[in-house]
Amino acid sequence: MRKSLIAFVSMAAVAMLFSLPLSADNHESPYGKYRHAVMETMKGHITALSMVAFGQIDDTGFMQEHADGLANAAKELDVIFPEGSGAGSEALPSVWEQADKFAAAVEANQSATAELQAAVGSGNRGAIAGGFKKVGDSCKGCHESFRAESN
Numbered sequence: 001m002r003k004s005l006i007a008f009v010s011m012a013a014v015a016m017l018f019s020l021p022l023s024a025d026n027h028e029s030p031y032g033k034y035r036h037a038v039m040e041t042m043k044g045h046i047t048a049l050s051m052v053a054f055g056q057i058d059d060t061g062f063m064q065e066h067a068d069g070l071a072n073a074a075k076e077l078d079v080i081f082p083e084g085s086g087a088g089s090e091a092l093p094s095v096w097e098q099a100d101k102f103a104a105a106v107e108a109n110q111s112a113t114a115e116l117q118a119a120v121g122s123g124n125r126g127a128i129a130g131g132f133k134k135v136g137d138s139c140k141g142c143h144e145s146f147r148a149e150s151n
Helices: 002-019 030-053 063-074 099-122 125-146
Strands: none
């Protein structure tokens, strides 16, 4: 039991670490502003889920709603980067130049957030920990290839 709790907290820490720099644009354009809002929404849901998982707050019964919100926001990722919308944003040209690779990264995030959503629904702490790790990995993978460094 103790080992599974340590594993769960470790995975949640990894997910939280990767969730902190989620804002993807400096929002100078309308698309940049919208992408920023979606990324901040995802960041908020991940942060709330992590706080409960870390025991920083008592479970108020809303973990599923946050997991649902995260998965729903991820569904938008493949439509909020239309061609020509990169000006004034932290989105690298590789988003459009490597469209297939970007689509695969978006799909990985959508799959990971859906898996976390199901894990939270199951209440299985091991599955939740695994879900957090996959979400964190998918966020990191996309940001490393398709997002400019923040100042």
